[in-house]
Amino acid sequence: MKNKKILVWFRNDLRLHDNEMLVEAIAKSDSILPVYFFDPRYFDETRFGTAKTGVFRAEFLRGSLKSLRSAFRKMGGDILFVQGRPEDYLKELVERFDIAEVYHHREVAPEETLISDNVEDLLWTLKVNLRHFIGHTLYNKEDLPFPIKDIPDVFSQFKKKTERDAIVKSCFSSPESIAFVENQEWGEIPSLEELGFILNGNENFNGYPEGGEEAGLGHLKSLFAADSTIYLKNGKNNADKSGLSSQLSAWLALGCLSPRMVYWQVKDAESKFGPNIHFNQILLGLLWRDYFRFMFKKHGIAFFQEEKLENEVLYAAVEGDALDNWKLGKTGNPIVDKYMFDLNTTGFIPHIGRQLVATYLIHVQKIHWTCGAAYFEEKLIDYAAASNWGNWASIAGLSKDVKSKNSVDLNKQFKILEVEIPDQPSFA
Incomplete structure (x- = not known):
């Protein structure tokens, strides 16, 4: 042509x-x-x-x-x-x-x-x-050691077989030149108001992470500098208590960063600095992202294993004060409220915080999991459909991975975080 x-x-x-x-x-x-x-x-x-x-x-x-x-x-x-x-x-x-x-x-x-x-x-x-x-994935589907229909539903099996038998391909280079279609009017990026947001003047984006490929690559590079936090904090206890996060997820969610680029940068850092628990956590996070995306590819909505899910969702949407208090960070539980405050004011909380507030909503407050998933969909700066809904379904005990329910022992985690709370049941 x-x-x-x-x-x-x-x-x-x-x-x-x-x-x-x-x-x-x-x-x-x-x-x-x-x-x-x-x-x-x-x-x-x-x-x-x-x-x-x-x-x-x-x-x-x-x-x-x-x-x-x-x-x-x-x-x-x-x-x-x-x-x-x-x-x-x-x-x-x-x-x-x-x-x-x-x-x-x-x-x-x-x-x-x-x-x-x-x-x-x-x-x-x-x-x-x-x-x-x-x-959007670390592994191309054609490079997996099994077809989509045979992907293990248990994450540990998916991880073991993939890490053993699949390869992570090298990254495609950025184009050096591009020929563009001739055009006069390219349009403008709409303002927040034009997108339908009603601003009250109290929104504070100072110190907020900058979107885009350039900022994402800059943040990635800074993580693996010799004086970075991830390089220095190599102790397991420090990792558990600090909730240290690479905070790459927002750039990954919008595709400003390629998961393969992150993978190869981690591998390069390992060759320079040696093994590091935080490097392992980043790679594990990439695998979980792949797992949930492939689960949705394999199962679709059936991944949730919940009969009459549509009716449950419609019913769940009318929950009352307990749900509102959870959203506002007014449950009376100090650590849950602190994480919800952070979510509402920054759009981000670390993975352990997400597990804690989800476990509390589902298993303590007895509120349907989809209410929490929908609220996270609104608030998270790093929202990705498969990971968000997959994680919530796992904590609710509804995912296909019956051996690895993605829930937490609340009492244990509150003790680790050194927060005094009222007696709560354990949901390990």
């Missing part, structure tokens, strides 16, 4: 490094049209009365897109920003720019998968191919 143009539909893959979709689009076309859709469905209210996206994650997203636009502009191009659903605008874009193919990264959660299916159906009527890429 003469002057073949490919539309590159960006979703949670906001980077140039290790981006197979982008590399392939450049190689297979004469020019590309990068596009990002501000889909209103991601800024609506959910059935739980929560927001689909909270203000902290929205601002992190805006920063990540500013970074991506800046990277493209340095190469003499840009990215088109569209406020609306991709299904409503892709036909017009394909026809206006004479697009031959559309490339995108396919997600695994039900809502995101449905959007891909709708777009694929639309493009089929135009005789335009939607090419799918899987670029």
Whole structure:
């Protein structure tokens, strides 16, 4: 085809490094049209009365897109920003720019998968191919030692077999040059107000992590400097009490960082500094991300193993004061309240904090797990559908991994954290 143009539909893959979709689009076309859709469905209210996206994650997203636009502009191009659903605008874009193919990264959660299916159906009527890429995992599915349908449901088995028999591929290099489709109007990144947020003037983004590939790579590099906290704190007790976190998850969630880039940086640090418990924790976190994504790929909604889940969800959405107090950090339990305060004011709490507040909500307050998962979906800056809903289902005892329930012993953890609390039952 003469002057073949490919539309590159960006979703949670906001980077140039290790981006197979982008590399392939450049190689297979004469020019590309990068596009990002501000889909209103991601800024609506959910059935739980929560927001689909909270203000902290929205601002992190805006920063990540500013970074991506800046990277493209340095190469003499840009990215088109569209406020609306991709299904409503892709036909017009394909026809206006004479697009031959559309490339995108396919997600695994039900809502995101449905959007891909709708777009694929639309493009089929135009005789335009939607090419799918899987670029969110450490391991490519074709490199796993088993097909998707045979992936072990037990995490420990998945981890053992994958680490033993699969390989982590090297990263794709960032493109050195890109030919862009000619265009005059590229659109603007909407303000928070234009995305539907009502700001009261008390929002404080000072000291807040900056979104985008450049900031993510900078943070990753700083973790493995010889004087970094992760390098210096090598004791298990320190790790347990401090809740030390690499805090890479927000950049990973939006695809500003590739999990393979993180993996190889950890391996490089291990070669310089030797084994380190925090390095191991980062690699374990990457494996858990893969596990939940592959579980959703394998099982879909059946991963939750809960009969009549839709009815349970609708019922759960009407929970009363106990749920509100948990959200506001007013349970009377000091450590739960502290973590919920941090979540509400920063959009982030470490993994142990997430386990604690989830265990408390489900097993002490007896509130349906989906209420907590929906609240985390709104508040977390690093929200990723598979990891969030998968972790909550595990703590509720509903995941496919019956041998490894992702719950915690509250009394033990409160003792470790040296916090005095009222007597509470143990939920190990």
